[in-house]
Amino acid sequence: MTWSYARFGDIVELVRRPINVEPSGMYPELGIRSFGRGTFHKPSVSGDQITRDLYQICHGDLLINLTFAWEGAVAIARKEDDGRCASHRFYSFQAKSAEVLLSFLQAYLTTSVGMQRLQAISPGGAGRNRVLSLRKLLDEKIPLPSLSEQHRIVEQLDAAAKQSTRATLLIREIDEDLLQAARNIIYGAGKRSEAWMPCGAFLRQRPMDVRVQDDTEYAFAGVYSFGRGVFRSNVKAGSTFSYPSLTRVHTDDFVYPKLMAWEGALGVVPAECNELVVSPEFPVFEIEAEIVKPAVVDTFFRDPRTLPMLRSASSGTNMRRRRIQPSRFLELKMPIPSEDEQALIVDLLSRRNEVLSRHRKSLDGLATLLPSMLADVFGNGVSII
DSSP states (O other), X not given: OOOEEEEHHHHXXXXXXXXXXXXXXXXXXXXXXXXXXOEEEXXXXXXXXXXXXXXXXXXXXXXXXXXXXXXTOEEEOOGGGTTOEEETTEEEEEESSTTOOHHHHHHHHTBHHHHHHXXXXXXXXXXXXXXXXXXXXXXXXXXXXOHHHHHHHHHHHHHHHHHHHHHHHHHHHHHXXXXXXXXXXXXXXXXXXXXXXXGGGTEEEOOOOEXXXXXXXXXXXXXXXXXXOEEEEEEEEGGXXXXXXXXXXXXXXXXXXXXXXXXXXXXXXXXXXXXXXEOTTSOEEEEOTTTSOHHHHHHHHTSGGGHHHHHHTOBXXXXXXXXXXXXXXXXXXXXXXXXXXXXXXXXXHHHHHHHHHHHHHHHHHHHTHHHHHHHHHHOTTOOBO
16 A cells, blocks of 8 residues: 655644743643553642743644654643643644644654654653654655545554553453452451451571572562562672571561561562572561461552551651561461362462453553554554553
8 A cells, every 4th residue: 555655744743832820820730651552630730840841742643752752752642631821842733734633643652663753853862851842743754545444453452552552451340250259358357356466376487598608699589568578579699788698588478678678568479589589678477377378468568458567566756667577477367268178278269360461462462452453554663662
């Protein structure tokens, strides 16, 4: 298929709608995500805090963030964006002709080819310090098929994007439903007073068993806050830190950082983090699996409902510096479900992982759909990030 090319400045016009900023006014701002991921709403800013010019955004505008255009910060303003504000660093464009579909231009500018062109006309230093040249943008040549072909392409891309969104929501629903079912079993057991047991009854603290050598590299584990679990962190040479000893973690150990446990930074060590090390600031515990399965401990302590208990066990005057010492943590109590209930929890979590894995494969397939469609549309090698 043969397409004509059009000068960008000949098919769109820059639209500026200056806002008269009043010191007592409140101004809701708009942002643009990179890589074609749309707009988002920023908090409102009071007029007495604004030191730059503001411009009004209208539904349907083609928006380009001149600072991050080169990485796909290009979007179409949604209905809910209408009337919001943006600084002079946001260009707003409207089509000059009914034969131009702005959503088609947005799709092109967020392909890898489109972003390469935007980067080429965004002079600046290395890294992220680039600013789009408006003059060069207006002179840029854009592939432009007929209006009917533009509509057909955009409709196909929209259908693929909606399919991907539906799959993502399905994965999230499955994840939340099965995880919540497992959590509810634990809290159901908590209705029996005899089920509550201090952590010291099933956790055994591991000693620091790794002597640090300056000429040795150590692969560290870390723990995300807000119940997001244990992860593989940095590799550091012994000469770069001052700890004389470290603790090696093993699959199904329980670990937390003293400093951040109060905001849910704790969890059970997954297989991919086996044999990593942590600093003395991370107490490590072996779980007595005969009493409670590691998956049950992990599920309980990563539940947001444990945060008040964790915060009450933290000591210190500054909230961001509060710590939970191991002796205090071992005094905390957890409801221990029966063997049958624990088996059901483990089964639920296993099924959750299987279902999520299966749907993620489907989602991965959908993730390749848009790039392949765009490659067909705009030529070999064209892809979307």
